[in-house]
Amino acid sequence: MTEITDSPRSYVYLDHAATSPLRPEARDAMSKYGDVMYANPSGSHRFAREARQVIDEARDVVAEVIGCRPGEVIFTSGGTEGANAAVLGATRRTGGTAVCGATEHHAVLHCVEHIGGTVVPVTSAGSVDPDVMRAVLTDLDNVAVVSVMAVNNETGAISDLEHISHAVRRQAPDALFHTDAVQAACWIDLRTVWAHVDCLTLSAHKFGGPKGMGIMVLREGATLEPLILGGGQERDRRSGTHNVAGIVGTSIALSLTDKNRKTEVARLGKLRDQLISGITSRIECATATLAPGTGTAGTAHVCLENLESESLLYLLDEANVCVSAASACASGAMEPSHVLAAMGVSRGRIKGSLRFSLGHTTTESDVSAAIDATIAAAARLGAVTS
Amino acid sequence: MKVLLAMSGGVDSSAAALVLRDQGHDVVGVTMRLWGGESDTGCCSVSDVDDARRVAQQVGIDHLVFNFSEEFNEHVVEPYVASHVQGTTPNPCIECNRHLKFDKLIERGRALGFDAVATGHHARVIDVDGTLRLARGADAAKDQSYVVHMLSAEDLAYVMFPVGHMQKSDVRELATTGGLRTAAKPDSQDVCFIGSTIGRAGFLEPRLTFNSAAVVDATGTQVGEVPAVELVTLGQRRGLGLGGGDKRYVVAVDVPLRRVVVGDESELFISHTSIGTLSWPYSTDVSTISSHEILVQGSAHGERSAGTITVTGDTAVIAWSRPTRRISPGQTVVFYDSTDMVVLGGGIVTE
Numbered sequence: 001m002t003e004i005t006d007s008p009r010s011y012v013y014l015d016h017a018a019t020s021p022l023r024p025e026a027r028d029a030m031s032k033y034g035d036v037m038y039a040n041p042s043g044s045h046r047f048a049r050e051a052r053q054v055i056d057e058a059r060d061v062v063a064e065v066i067g068c069r070p071g072e073v074i075f076t077s078g079g080t081e082g083a084n085a086a087v088l089g090a091t092r093r094t095g096g097t098a099v100c101g102a103t104e105h106h107a108v109l110h111c112v113e114h115i116g117g118t119v120v121p122v123t124s125a126g127s128v129d130p131d132v133m134r135a136v137l138t139d140l141d142n143v144a145v146v147s148v149m150a151v152n153n154e155t156g157a158i159s160d161l162e163h164i165s166h167a168v169r170r171q172a173p174d175a176l177f178h179t180d181a182v183q184a185a186c187w188i189d190l191r192t193v194w195a196h197v198d199c200l201t202l203s204a205h206k207f208g209g210p211k212g213m214g215i216m217v218l219r220e221g222a223t224l225e226p227l228i229l230g231g232g233q234e235r236d237r238r239s240g241t242h243n244v245a246g247i248v249g250t251s252i253a254l255s256l257t258d259k260n261r262k263t264e265v266a267r268l269g270k271l272r273d274q275l276i277s278g279i280t281s282r283i284e285c286a287t288a289t290l291a292p293g294t295g296t297a298g299t300a301h302v303c304l305e306n307l308e309s310e311s312l313l314y315l316l317d318e319a320n321v322c323v324s325a326a327s328a329c330a331s332g333a334m335e336p337s338h339v340l341a342a343m344g345v346s347r348g349r350i351k352g353s354l355r356f357s358l359g360h361t362t363t364e365s366d367v368s369a370a371i372d373a374t375i376a377a378a379a380r381l382g383a384v385t386s
Numbered sequence: 387m388k389v390l391l392a393m394s395g396g397v398d399s400s401a402a403a404l405v406l407r408d409q410g411h412d413v414v415g416v417t418m419r420l421w422g423g424e425s426d427t428g429c430c431s432v433s434d435v436d437d438a439r440r441v442a443q444q445v446g447i448d449h450l451v452f453n454f455s456e457e458f459n460e461h462v463v464e465p466y467v468a469s470h471v472q473g474t475t476p477n478p479c480i481e482c483n484r485h486l487k488f489d490k491l492i493e494r495g496r497a498l499g500f501d502a503v504a505t506g507h508h509a510r511v512i513d514v515d516g517t518l519r520l521a522r523g524a525d526a527a528k529d530q531s532y533v534v535h536m537l538s539a540e541d542l543a544y545v546m547f548p549v550g551h552m553q554k555s556d557v558r559e560l561a562t563t564g565g566l567r568t569a570a571k572p573d574s575q576d577v578c579f580i581g582s583t584i585g586r587a588g589f590l591e592p593r594l595t596f597n598s599a600a601v602v603d604a605t606g607t608q609v610g611e612v613p614a615v616e617l618v619t620l621g622q623r624r625g626l627g628l629g630g631g632d633k634r635y636v637v638a639v640d641v642p643l644r645r646v647v648v649g650d651e652s653e654l655f656i657s658h659t660s661i662g663t664l665s666w667p668y669s670t671d672v673s674t675i676s677s678h679e680i681l682v683q684g685s686a687h688g689e690r691s692a693g694t695i696t697v698t699g700d701t702a703v704i705a706w707s708r709p710t711r712r713i714s715p716g717q718t719v720v721f722y723d724s725t726d727m728v729v730l731g732g733g734i735v736t737e
Binding site for chain 1: 417419421432435438450452453455456494497498499
């Protein structure tokens with residue numbers, strides 16, 4: 001295996017929306033429970049019961065953060081599984097169709113497209129207009145699931161789930177209302193998200209938990225055709241041996257995220273504003289993608305018109321600054337952003353888009369280093385800078 | 387030097403990475419994602435990117451992926467389809483080299499501060515009387531100077547062909563010794579964006595309308611029919627609905643008029659060929675070439691034929707030294723000096 005030579009701290013890491021470093025508290029608990037609590041929680045002996053208790057306690061912790069009942073929490077392998085289980089599980093259960101917004105993550109969008117569902121356009125602010133959702137649903141019969149993300153993964157745009165839920169309840173009362181809340185966990189009180197939906201999915205590594213873990217919260221009474229069949233470990237809603245250490249790490253990371261959220265939103269919101277104004281005030285072709293004061297505190301999305309993201313990313317990478325543009329395809333190539341295209345952003349701006357995403361390890365010096373490196377990269381590529 | 391190496395995931399660019407590294411260069415490998423659609427061959431598939439990345443890791447160089455699929459579609463795929471509609475021969479590999487591997491990648495390389503762009507082509511850059519010129523690769527059977535003939539003197543000063551001086555067998559041996567997983571990978575043969583299962587007709591079918599056409603002889607009498615005149619090529623013998631009888635060859639294809647003319651093989655041999663869209667990449671003094679005998683190559687690994695070229699502005703006529711098999715309109719021809727080693731220029735056949 002490759003030796004790890006560089007300390008990750010030598011990087012200016014501003015790609016938390018892609019993944020956030022594991023919180024030390026989660027890592028310590030995982031290492032402890034992974035070593036010691038190796039029994040299969042579905043077993044009948046006392047060792048198994050001890051492991052089962054660890055999971056039950058973790059489930060209580062998650063339920064408290066979401067504001068749901070413990071029985072409504074299902075542990076999954078991640079955000080993608082959760083999205084697939086919600087969209088495909090609902091349509092397979094009723095034979096109905098699926099509806100989602102045009103800026104959804106591919107984990108939702110590709111499921112909806114796969115079953116021939118309906119994609120709802122978004123506003124130039126990057127979110128679904130509740131009136132548009134109402135109009136679309138009025139024309140559709142037999143809708144099994146409506147899926148609208150709580151926070152967009154590229155821009156940080158926040159959806160008005162309250163009013164969209166009103167549209168769904170009125171026009172498609174039998175539909176399951178799902179939200180991909182993967183990018184919301186660090187920035188929005190999940191209790192206020194859960195209040196409007198029937199199903200909410202999360203990915204642990206976006207809030208400092210382990211990769212390969214996720215949470216689906218499914219309102220009691222709602223049923224889905226399970227995506228993964230087998231031993232029925234998660235009350236027949238999901239099968240597969242429980243990942244005890246992963247579940248513990250997930251619950252600890254989520255609990256810390258919830259506890260620190262208010263102070264982190266205030267701290268990182270300021271840094272996000274510094275980042276955006278530092279870049280847009282000193283690079284002539286740079287603009288913020290979202291209007292000031294909208295979007296979550298963690299995302300600084302900018303477009304450097306007519307520069308090329310790939311070149312910017314290369315130069316930032318050379319300066320040890322880790323950021324991203326849009327999503328990458330299987331080859332690792334950057335795909336033109338479907339999110340910005342759906343928002344009606346011009347081609348020239350889409351080409352030069354950059355996403356800086358902040359998180360629990362981000363410092364003020366990260367932000368100033370990123371501003372300097374971005375200005376240097378833009379200047380090198382011919383942009384007018386000051 | 388800081389070198390940006392185009393890595394297709396094939397053995398040549400893999401070996402080029404080893405050569406450049408061992409020469410002490412600071413190398414960054416890049417795989418260009420060109421074709422956005424489905425294909426199982428060529429330099430575009432995800433498994434080829436995987437190969438390139440793994441080779442870069444083994445060689446110990448950085449590896450990036452650039453997405454040039456929009457430019458590839460515009461400069462290579464769309465013209466490829468348009469050529470079939472017009473009834474001319476497309477040159478997708480040449481257009482890809484012109485617009486992507488060189489234009490676009492050189493622009494990127496310069497913008498990002500690289501001192502050179504390298505590829506795994508079998509071609510060489512040589513110094514002729516103080517001027518950089520493009521020459522054939524050392525392995526005559528693998529020479530690719532034809533497909534990179536458009537490089538200008540300025541380009542040649544920036545471009546490196548690290549395996550151009552090597553025999554293909556030595557390239558494979560180097561990759562094998564280096565433990566690279568691409569060492570035994572077959573050479574790519576076909577148009578990279580057309581999967582082997584769908585073929586040319588399957589690729590074109592959703593992109594253009596096929597038209598049936600009458601097959602006629604020299605007197606204009608209909609002797610057969612083809613379902614898709616867009617797919618007929620000069621010199622073709624089969625699939626013309628002719629039944630038995632003497633061997634007859636396609637000697638002319640007129641796609642707009644939907645007409646295919648067949649005749650005797652001798653009718654495929656001609657004495658003159660007209661060329662347009664001339665390129666003289668080295669500010670060549672054309673008068674030293676005009677009216678002289680040169681060697682002309684009409685396809686990627688085709689034979690060369692001797693002829694005397696007469697240049698008039700942007701067009702030229704080649705008077706072949708011996709009757710020569712006709713080259714389809716649209717096809718690129720490349721001119722070599724009398725030693726058959728140095729590229730002089732090129733053009734596109736007009737008739």
